[in-house]
Amino acid sequence: MKYCLNCDWRASATDDSDRSPSRRAIDHHVETGHTVDSSDGTVPSATATIPEAALGLERSSD
Numbered sequence: 001m002k003y004c005l006n007c008d009w010r011a012s013a014t015d016d017s018d019r020s021p022s023r024r025a026i027d028h029h030v031e032t033g034h035t036v037d038s039s040d041g042t043v044p045s046a047t048a049t050i051p052e053a054a055l056g057l058e059r060s061s062d
């Protein structure tokens with residue numbers, strides 16, 4: 001599950017979409033500048049402001 005800290009946006013793997021939640025999280029961050037966090041069962045980092053998914057964006061070729 002990815003969710004936005006700034007609005008009600010969220011994405012989960014069960015959503016009816018051909019794009020992964022991580023991909024949509026990147027899109028939401030890029031489009032809005034909002035901070036998207038994830039709740040994948042790990043303890044969230046209080047200092048993380050950039051979603052890990054966004055870090056892979058520049059290296060992604062698709």
Ligand SMILES: [Zn+2]
Nearest residue numbers: 004007009034
């Ligand atoms: Zn948002």
